[in-house]
């Protein structure tokens with residue numbers, strides 16, 4: 725570009741695209757472990773299969789995140805957060821907890837939600853969206869409950885005291 729000749733660094737800065745978080749942002753170093761997922765996985769593949777495997781989990785997580793970020797009750801909590809990383813690690817976490825062939829590479833629930841000020845009512849809204857997303861995926865109610873039983877105790881690490 726003629727305009728940028730000789731001042732390419734300046735131009736690179738001035739014309740750099742505004743970040744839209746399409747790529748994951750770096751996080752402070754932490755030890756990766758499946759134990760960071762916050763619970764032991766469900767035994768067997770029944771729940772993973774009921775979620776319709778990896779493809780179903782992807783649809784459930786996308787729907788859960790899309791609905792959460794546009795729900796005026798909790799939208800504010802998601803502003804300027806790394807939703808690309810959230811979608812990826814949440815997929816891993818649900819797949820792992822459901823007994824699927826996945827490794828969880830994210831942070832602990834306490835670390836991931838530290839200083840976020842999540843309240844019990846926010847937690848319940850998110851669970852409502854998860855239920856709705858599983859309904860949309862036609863996951864039987866009993867299978868939904870098995871996954872939710874793993875997630876519910878995480879309340880104590882996610883909700884601010």
Ligand code: HEM
Pocket residue numbers: 798801802804805806807809810813814817829830831832836837842846847848850875876878879882
């Ligand atoms: C059982 C319930 C929940 C689970 C399993 C869960 C899971 C996760 C996971 C896996 C991450 C990413 C971890 C990482 O970056 O290493 C995360 C981050 C996040 N969660 Fe949750 N979460 C839950 C509840 C909530 C609730 C109730 C809210 C707010 C209403 C919330 C808001 C967020 C936000 C905004 C991030 C992004 C943090 C960042 O960018 O630093 N989460 N959550």
